[in-house]
Amino acid sequence: MTDFQFHMQNRIDELKASLENLSAIRLAMALPDPVIVFSGQFEAVFQNKPAVEAFGSVQVGRDIRITFRSPEMVNLLDSVVSDGTKISTNLIERVPLERFFWVTATPIDERVGLFVLLFRDQTEAHRIDRMRSDFIANASHELRTPLASISGFIETLRGPARNDPRSQHQFLDIMQEQTGRMSRLVADLLALSRVEMKKxxxxxxxxxxxxxxxxxxxxxxxxxxxxxxxxxxxxxxxxxxxxxxxxxxxxxxxxxxxxxxxxxxxxxxxxxxxxxxxxxxxxxxxxxxxxxxxxxxxxxxxxxxxxxxxxxxxxxxxxxxxxxxxxxxxxxxxxxxxxxxxxxxxxxxxxxxxxxxxx
Amino acid sequence: MQVEHTVSDYDEDLRFLTQKISAMGGQAERMVERAIDALIRSDHKLAETVVADDIVLDNGQRDIDEKAVLVIVKRQPMAQDLREIIGAIRISADLERIGDLGKNIAKRVSVVTEYRQPVSFYRGLQALTDLALTQLKFVLDAYSTRSISQIEVVRDRDDQTDAKYTSLFRELLTYMMEDPRNITPCTHLLFCAKNLERIGDHATNIAETVYYISTGEQMPIERPKDDTSHEVTITKG
The missing domain is CATH 3.30.565.10 (Histidine kinase-like ATPase, C-terminal domain)
Structure with a gap:
């Protein structure tokens, strides 16, 4: 073994040792998503800071099925404990603020008998979906007005103004202005849904x-x-x-x-x-x-x-x-x-x- | 806070009750939410699920009643423990009623959505639903944390719910006067609105029970108003 190889091996051993000493709590603290650890009797054991921010602080030993009482969550918790296999579900809160989480429950290790809940916040993705449907509502509303005005002018052009070149000219100008506005509006509305973020x-x-x-x-x-x-x-x-x-x-x-x-x-x-x-x-x-x-x-x-x-x-x-x-x-x-x-x-x-x- | 007992089975029993109430609460919230969703999106399948789910709450209430009676007989609880048990019986009855009201909304889905109804019919209902659900969530959270610090807020919310209900009542009457064909859907929607308003009342009951469990005293009586829709009239012209 060369010096260099010897040195590398040492370093690898050191790193492995430091991982062995890494506390699970420290690791969970470093995660940006909410994490909650609980026992096989559903007692809360640990929650990281994002979890406190999202769901309030849960007293150690308290039944977490009381904190997460929706039928989906109770099912998820029951089945991860009884089956011992990883399982996921959606957690949807409608009031007071709409929130969506994708929750995964995983058994950590049979020996310790602990389980972990990991939450991924998907509220933002749902918000974008919502914005898309709002966009459609807006677009149809705003296009209707100029369309109605153009169709009114067409009616006049075919009827009363049929033989009046001066009005025809004037109406066509207005119609052009309106169609121009409609196409700019479509572009704007499309842009609006993008720039809504930077309003x-x-x-x-x-x-x-x-x-x-x-x-x-x-x-x-x-x-x-x-x-x-x-x-x-x-x-x-x-x-x-x-x-x-x-x-x-x-x-x-x-x-x-x-x-x-x-x-x-x-x-x-x-x-x-x-x-x-x-x-x-x-x-x-x-x-x-x-x-x-x-x-x-x-x-x-x-x-x-x-x-x-x-x-x-x-x-x-x-x-x-x-x-x-x-x-x-x-x-x-x-x-x-x-x-x-x-x-x-x-x-x-x-x-x-x-x-x-x-x- | 629950007190530890020397007999740990006893604690186990009390924990069972709390957890069961909590699960019933979650179920009731979900039922109301889904019933309204089914109504707004004309989702008959979802409405059927809600109707079928009601059995869960019925069973829940039965389980709690049996367990509560059993605990009283076996342990002869006193003070706070007794209040926990009495409270559980009362709250489970309220939750079971909330489930029935949700089921009743779900049952109306097929009649209301037989023909396409304008969105405006549902808008007020949605706002009322949000109010009622917020109230329900608030009291169930208060139950699970036994924190009564803000419990009086629920009563103010109940005022809001009543006001909203009255204005919705007026709105639906207007639709009916506009066009007799609206009478069938709007009458059903009126009942849905009434159900939501009742859900708010049950939430207030639960708040009072939570207060009683924690303090051993009844919440001070001051419920001056109820809804004023009984005096709403609309004249044409």
Whole structure:
């Protein structure tokens, strides 16, 4: 044996010896996943820190079938102890927070008569699944509005505007704008489900709010005409620049003005205004949409931005109840706030406040 | 905390009761959860499983009753031990009722989902389910740790459940007025909602029993309200 070989052999023996001396507790402590060790009488013996964080601290000697009382877990524990073979199951908690774990119970060693429970947290994977189905709900909702507008224009083009080249030209422009928006929206929605993770990052492009409102008001002019509502623009040509994402902000004001038209149509007019200045004297910019319809009853106000929440269940409106929650989501990304002022019978005013930019 | 006895069989008996109650609790939670899942996803198979599973709770209650009587006869327990046993009898009765209510929801699945119903019918029910299940989980956790420090919270939760139930009652009435074809599914959903509200009441009962086991005193009486749905009316126009 050469010196080197001798040296290597020594080192290997040393390493093996250190493994023999490794305490199981230390090993379990180093694991990032929850680990619980229990006896053949189901008494809790040890839990590592992640296990305490996930399930609370379990007193040594306490029956762990009391901590994990779901039928699946009780079965799993019973069968690992009686059969002595490794077995796995899903642990699903619905309330108060949805949690999913993949749990494996394994006998450690016959001589010591101990068993180990290993938990793998799969909540995140389930959350992504959930997001995917939410995405489908959003996509179908948001595509319906521009589709309806295009189909309305097609109807007009084939009917009343058949021999009116000037309107035809105007309508085709709007239709193009709408189809363009639809395809961008699809791309955006796909992106949204990816960037949802990094929703803290705010958009940094400079957009001009007046132009955005012009586009929105224009695209909703047909709807306004049908409902016999006047949209009044109460803003000057001053340039109202904010940091934002153009398509998202179009969506915000489209949703708000469309709501004002649909729900406040009895008031016969809707006002859209911008206050504040984005010019040299930078202050917070406020965009508001005011209708003079029946308003929103006080008890509904705290809830209207909830998904699918609809204040008025009696009237048939075409919205799916996602509009305002999308608005809320986008505004949060822009660090903008929305305030709703309304009283029953006196119309409603939605005010969106963009923070003044740091100079 | 349970006290150690010189006769360890005795401890074994008490442990048996606690573990059995715990398992019944887990079963009851799962039944309610699955019954509502079956309803929302029109899953008839799952509904049948829930109905079949009810026997587990019935047997559980019977086992606990027998064991409890046996322990009382053999050991003539006093004080905390006696309260443990009486408590077990009471809680198992509540859990068995919760199982029945869950089963009743599951039985309605086939009628309600005979035709496709709008999602809006179920949304309120889902929120009510979450409230009732949170309450149930909370009291069962309190039972397993014998910690009564926050047990009064359950009563506040029960107020929330009642308020939610009343608003759901109103909502379902509206659907029925909108379209007479909604009457059949919505009536069944009203019963489902009532069952969930009852589950909340049973959870409150369990909370009171846990309090009694730990302190030997009855929880102070102040249950002012119940649900106010009996006064809900809706007029058209």
């Amino acid at each position: 803290d990052i705010s958009p940094d492009a400079q957009v001009e709010l007046g132009a955005i409102l012009d586009i929105v008001v224009e695209s909703l002019s047909k709807l306004a005409g049908n409902l016999n509502v006047d949209i009044t623009k109460l803003y000057r040509d001053a340039k109202y620049f904010v940091a934002g994402d153009r398509d998202e902000l179009v969506q915000v004001f489209q949703n708000l003005i469309e709501n004002a038209l649909n729900y406040g149509s009895s008031g016969k007019r809707v006002e859209v205004g911008i206050t504040g200045s984005g010019g040299r004297h930078k202050t917070a910019i406020e965009v508001w949409v005011q209708d003079y319809g029946p308003g929103i009853a006080k008890e509904h106000l705290p809830r209207i931005t909830e998904r699918f929440y609809r204040a008025n269940t009696e009237k048939e409106h075409k919205g799916t109840g996602l509009g305002l929650s999308i608005v809320k989501h986008i505004l949060a990304r822009h660090h903008a706030a929305m305030v709703v002022d309304s009283e029953s019978g006196k119309g409603a005013r939605f005010t969106v406040t963009f923070p003044s930019k740091p100079v």
